[in-house]
Amino acid sequence: EIVLTQSPGTLSLSPGEGVTLSCRASQSVDSRFLDWYQQKPGQAPRLLIYAASSRAPGISNRFSASGSGTDFTLTISRLEPEDLAVYYCHQCASPPYNFGQGTNLEI
């Protein structure tokens, strides 16, 4: 079973700042199967990044991601109030298709 650990748990930042979120896997993950999701308050999750670094359709280029093996990152530049959300990394390589515990981003 692949366990994903995200850090930090909570971040409080100001509009205009940039931030990098971390996701570490307990074993190597094929980067084709590492995703990031955004969940805004009261909403369903939304796919943000797939295959470790590809933006999903309609996602702002302020969001970028990278990584391989066991270490992955999501970077958000020029934070906007609408970026207030919980961000989850996720592996869809092998069952159980676990999520990280999430990073709560406060703006």
Add this chain to the structure above:
Amino acid sequence: QVQLVESGGGVVQPGRSLRLSCAASESTFSSYSMHWVRQAPGKGLEWVAVISSDGSEIYYADSVKARFSISRDNSKNTLYLQMNSLRPEDTALYYCTRGGYGDPQGSFDIWGQGTAVTVSS
């Protein structure tokens, strides 16, 4: 774009059963694996189960194995989750979400709005 609409949630006593449904708006439903993901109140996302496009591959989280059963009817564009022997810790918002093309691997690109399940006496 495909839309997913869950239904069937409600309040149920511990030990009882409930069946959730997820209706897809397009017939492309039959080409993709489908997952159930849940979220307990104030908690993170927990993957629950997956079924491949043709139903030949099914996997469950350990927390629901032997109690929950995932199935699909491609002729009706509908996904199901039969939940038996429900426990208070199964209380959550249950989302259906579309996975990879064909097999279970692949990102969850489309999500429903969820159906709430409360297990309480």
